[in-house]
Structures are given as structure tokens and as C-alpha cells.
Amino acid sequence: MTTDLDTLLTALYVKIDDEIGGTRWLGRPPLLSDSELVCLAVAQALLGYHSEARWLRYARKHLSGMFPYLPQRAGYNKRLRAALPLVKRTIRELARDSDFWTDTVWITDSTPVPCGTSRPTAQRSDLAGWTGYGYCASHSRFFWGLRLYLVCTPTGMPILWAPANPKIDEREVLAAMLKVDAELVARRDGILLISDKGFASKVFERELAELGIELLRPSFKREKRRFGEPMLKKVRQLIESVNDTLKGQLDLEQHGGRTFEGVAIRVAQRLLAMAAGIWHNNQTGAPVTRSLIAFDH
Numbered sequence: 001m002t003t004d005l006d007t008l009l010t011a012l013y014v015k016i017d018d019e020i021g022g023t024r025w026l027g028r029p030p031l032l033s034d035s036e037l038v039c040l041a042v043a044q045a046l047l048g049y050h051s052e053a054r055w056l057r058y059a060r061k062h063l064s065g066m067f068p069y070l071p072q073r074a075g076y077n078k079r080l081r082a083a084l085p086l087v088k089r090t091i092r093e094l095a096r097d098s099d100f101w102t103d104t105v106w107i108t109d110s111t112p113v114p115c116g117t118s119r120p121t122a123q124r125s126d127l128a129g130w131t132g133y134g135y136c137a138s139h140s141r142f143f144w145g146l147r148l149y150l151v152c153t154p155t156g157m158p159i160l161w162a163p164a165n166p167k168i169d170e171r172e173v174l175a176a177m178l179k180v181d182a183e184l185v186a187r188r189d190g191i192l193l194i195s196d197k198g199f200a201s202k203v204f205e206r207e208l209a210e211l212g213i214e215l216l217r218p219s220f221k222r223e224k225r226r227f228g229e230p231m232l233k234k235v236r237q238l239i240e241s242v243n244d245t246l247k248g249q250l251d252l253e254q255h256g257g258r259t260f261e262g263v264a265i266r267v268a269q270r271l272l273a274m275a276a277g278i279w280h281n282n283q284t285g286a287p288v289t290r291s292l293i294a295f296d297h
Helices: 005-019 034-047 052-062 073-082 084-096 119-124 170-180 182-186 202-210 229-249 260-284
Strands: 105-116 132-136 141-152 158-164 191-194 213-216
Touching (some): 034 260, 073 260, 084 158, 141 229, 141 260, 158 260
Parallel strands (some): 105 191
Antiparallel strands (some): 105 141
């Protein structure tokens, strides 16, 4: 089987239509189905189009064979924002259909999602109240926006994710994520969660232990060397490379969202594109499961 964008979109369309499709519409159904909408959003993220107007112009010229009907920019934006629950469900279904769903080793980290660079933007934006000022230690910079918290397998397949205000404690966000998906955690025995020092807390570790999760993190200078620490350097590079895929190849920081709903769907859109690439590479036996090179041109 060839591995290219057309093949990925075809396989994804069939998957969504079979597993999630079948939505009944009151009155006349839309000319662009939900399955086509999700595939169109994935193609946009993989091909690196930040502007929806430019993306639709490109799609009308080059993808008319796969998408006979394409809405105007306003219609596409409205449909895409309303499709956030569908995108979330699709990410979960792709993870379930991969070999990585039963993996009991999870990696967690957070990465900045800037939403503005000027003081007037922070004061007047519709995102005010949701976003805040935060600090990115990896790049030694302050930012105004959200943080994306991601729990994934070592291959990069998203398991849990959530955008949150950067002023909220990392442990509080992760605890809330695990609580929302408590059933998912309960189905797995002996989860090993790998994190950085930001998640260090005896109380938090006890809460995780009650859920059957063992936290593996680097030790502080004042602590004894923790169990399994020698393997952390190599494993920690995995989550950094996942963040690099989201930012370097899928342009997470250039999302262009101006409302909370707009930012949420654009973050989900990029996570879906990465999950779809990993899922398709796994199904086709590609040597590197997180490689998106075959799909980005």
C-alpha cells in the first residue's frame, strides 16, 4: 500500500464513516458530510495552512476530486468549531484502533500555546479569562495564552489532552484529566506515568498510587536517586519530540484562534492530524510511526 496524503484521507474517511458516521440530520443533510469535514481539517493541518481562506482556495484547485463541495470560509469555520466533540471522539477511536492503545507506559508534559503577543491583545481579546501569562522554562520566555497538557504513549499517540490556563498548577490539571477519564485509567493495571520535576508532590503521588499509577520523574538534588531514573533521559526526549512534531510540523503555535472555541478546535485539529498519521503508519507497517513526511506535501 502506498503511503501518501490521498491514501491517509481515504482510510480516515472510511474509518470515521464506519465507526462514528451515521448522524441523522433534521431536514436536508449538509453538502459536506461530517466525515469529509474531519478529513478536510486533517489535510489542512498536515499541509500547513494557517489561513482558512488560503486553505479553501488551495483545496478547490487541488482537492476537488476528493471534496466535490467546499463551503465558504465562514461556513467552514462554523462547521469546524461545532465539530469539536466529533474530533475528540475521532482521536480516541484512532488510538483504540492502534497497537498502542493497551500500552501501560504513558508520558506527560505541557507545552505553551501562545494566543497573542501584545498587551492590547491580552486586554481586549475574547480569550481573556481563559488565558493568562505563563513562563516556558525550555525556551526561557514568557507567553500569553494557554498550556496544552498531553498524556501520550512513547510513540506519541494521544491518550488524554486538555488546554488550560498556564497559572493553574500542573498537578491540578493532570489530576482533573485523570478524574474525567477515570474509567479509562481503571481498565489498565500498573500504569507507569513518566513526567518532569514539575509534577513532583508526595500528595499527588499518593493520589496517583490510589488510581494504580506509578509516577516516574527525575529526583531533586536534595532527594535520593529515584527508582528507574537512569532511563529517564532517553524517554523524556520522546515527549519533547512529540511537542516538536506539534509545533515544528503541525504549527501549533500558529493556530490563529481568537476565541476559546477557535483555539480548542485548532489544537484538537493538530492532535488529530498527528494521531491520524501515527494510526495510518501503524496500520501500513511504516518503520517510523510518527513520521508525517509522506503526508505534508
